[in-house]
Amino acid sequence: MTPEANLDQWVADNSQTLVDEWRDCCRFPSVSGAMEASTATAEWIRARLDDLFDTVFAIDNPGYGPTLIATIAGRSPRRLLIYSHYDVQPVGDLGAWPAPPFAAEIVDGAVVARGCCDDKADITARLQALRHWRETWNDGTPPYTIIWLCEGAEEVGSPGLDELLTRHQRNLSADWCLWESFIRSDDGRPEIAFGCRGIALLEVELRTLAHDQHAAFAPIFRSAAVELAHAISSLADTRGNVLVAGFYDNLLPFTDDEREAGGTVTPPGGDQGVDEIGPHLPGWSKKELAERLLYAPTLNVSALSAGDIQTGTGIVTSVARAHIDLHLVPDQDPQLIGDLVRAHLDQHGFGNVKLTVKATRRPAKSPIDTPLGRAAITAAGETMGRPIIYPLLPGAGPARSILDTLGASTVSPAGTTRLASGIHAAGEHGAISDYLDHVRFAYRTFERLAEEIEA
DSSP states (O other), X not given: OOHHHHHHHHHHHHHHHHHHHHHHHHTSOOBTTOHHHHHHHHHHHHHHHHXXXXXXXXXXXXXXXXXXXXXXXXXSSOEEEEEEEOOBOOOOOGGGOSSOTTXXXXXXXXXXXXXXXXXXHHHHHHHHHHHHXXXXXXXXXXXXXXXXXXXXXXXXXXXXXHHHHXXXXXXXXXXXXXXXXXXXXXXXXXXXXXXXXXXXXXEEEEEOSSSOEEGGGTTTSOOHHHHHHHHHHTTBOTTSOBOSTTTTTTOOOOOHHHHHHGGGOOOOOTTOOBTTBOSSOTTOOHHHHHHHHHHOOEEEEEEEEOSOTTTOOOEEOSEXXXXXXXXXXXXXXXXXXXXXXXXXXXXXXXXXXXEEEEEEEXXXXXXXXXXXXXXXXXXXXXHTXXXXXESSOSSBOTHHHIIIIXXXXXXEOOOSOBGGGOTTSTTOEEXXXXXXXXXXXXXXXXXXXXXXXXX
């Protein structure tokens, strides 16, 4: 029997067990900062690490669940860091879920649960692949050292991670990092991304009155909602271009090879339109939209709050708030970007808008042509189809800390997630068939990396 057939047979024979373990992990309501659930999730994961890794440590992260570090010593000096997180986003509107968000019920061939794709599928699929791959190790020793890093605060900006990486630098340093997974396209092709965008999370608030007033007084009173809307609209135009002076300074160019690798990317979301209105920003061709997705920094308003949207009471609002996230590309400095937004508001007559920088992460650029990059691309082609390459991950995370402190470039492989999976939204779900492919892909990636090292 060929290795490919042997892997397929193992997945087929154990599919129920593999999916059940994934569902068990999804049943923990490990929302960031929910200590009891987060601690229980970490204990559940640690019990599985103890069966596989040489050493396992749980390191407290005050206010959040513990960070897990585990290591298996390898035969060669090369080192692979596997990163994931077990904390999840809040569930949002319960009425929008087709099943309870932490019941991990199966609906139409998919597991429905908050965090099932982001990021618990990575945790269980990679552990399952490692357990099966262990059977091929000489004397129970893998071809390279494997380091497991799983945190419980990624969804809120990974507080405490930088300090932990610095404190444990010697044990965590690695050649490469297998990052949390990216997506599969609508046609099932795997998408693999390199590096990571940075982020600046801002909160803006405007207070104009001591308290709300009846709308009859709108002719003379300032509305916080109206004024904040004007302030926000000054930051970007309707085509998505950011209007903050200096925002596009200091962008690192992408190489011709990187742009060629990303040439097969198409803008997703064709089925996300409302009525006859398309989902994409106006005025851009498909090619230009794809290039913006790959290379352009962005400004997005992720939340707006003023008044009572449920009752629609006629008032002049006294306070309005918004959350703004700026996804940044190499080598924008998120702290500087926050300062530029502050200066923009001041210069445009919105000096009374309070701005708070809630979290920042620097962007990280990683090369495509590395042993892990080649291994992931080959493994994806063997298990999911010819991959689509993103020279930069559209999402943000602490990859820059991994690169600067540990020396590891990051690869974000395809996994269980599709654009329609609804990560961070109500009804998050992952198809069982995609999850089983995820296990196959993880196994092949570990195997192909060994071949790259031993070649």
